[in-house]
Amino acid sequence: MVRIPLALALTCGLAVAGTAFAGGHAGNPAVSARKAHMQLYSFNLGILGAMAKGETEYNADAAAAAASNLAAVASLNQSAYWVPGTSSDDLPGESRAKPEIWQAGSTAAEIGMSFAEAAAALAAVAGDGKDAMAGAMGAVGKGCGDCHKAYRAPRN
Numbered sequence: 001m002v003r004i005p006l007a008l009a010l011t012c013g014l015a016v017a018g019t020a021f022a023g024g025h026a027g028n029p030a031v032s033a034r035k036a037h038m039q040l041y042s043f044n045l046g047i048l049g050a051m052a053k054g055e056t057e058y059n060a061d062a063a064a065a066a067a068s069n070l071a072a073v074a075s076l077n078q079s080a081y082w083v084p085g086t087s088s089d090d091l092p093g094e095s096r097a098k099p100e101i102w103q104a105g106s107t108a109a110e111i112g113m114s115f116a117e118a119a120a121a122l123a124a125v126a127g128d129g130k131d132a133m134a135g136a137m138g139a140v141g142k143g144c145g146d147c148h149k150a151y152r153a154p155r156n
């Protein structure tokens with residue numbers, strides 16, 4: 001069981017009320033920021049996935065760096081870019097964040113919290129060998145999948 005620091009626990013609230021940005025021609029900055037956040041997840045998880053599948057050779061330093069980046073991104077305070085008024089209903093064609101994220105009963109924040117825990121657990125062992133790394137990756141991948149299944153709208 002991984003203990004998550006209090007600061008991290010406090011920053012995990014996704015449904016924090018905030019100022020909704022007005023959508024401009026350049027796109028909504030909050031949506032752009034969370035897409036950038038997700039791209040960093042994807043990039044770092046891709047490095048680990050390639051090693052796990054044997055497409056690239058396992059390298060302890062590279063694995064530790066990618067996993068620690070993943071955990072660091074997961075620990076960012078995301079409240080300024082998960083703001084109401086930026087859902088897939090509000091900004092069709094731009095946002096794929098389902099309105100349910102901001103509705104009563106949303107579990108998005110919880111999923112985000114357990115994802116951050118899984119990422120921290122992976123970062124703790126990713127440099128300890130390929131098997132240790134691969135063993136801790138399942139929970140991380142599940143976190144991505146669980147949240148997307150519930151809260152990411154299909155491409156349009």
Ligand code: HEC
Nearest residue numbers: 035038041042045095096097111112115143144147151152
């Ligand atoms: C707590 C929920 C949550 C978690 C955890 C999560 N995602 Fe996402 N992800 C989303 C949502 C919501 C969107 C749609 C965001 C939008 O369009 O505004 C998204 C979008 C994406 C995108 C598309 C980005 C773009 O440029 O349009 C990628 C890629 C992605 N996620 C990868 C990942 C990966 C890889 C992980 C795990 C390592 C992950 N996500 C974890 C909720 C989550």
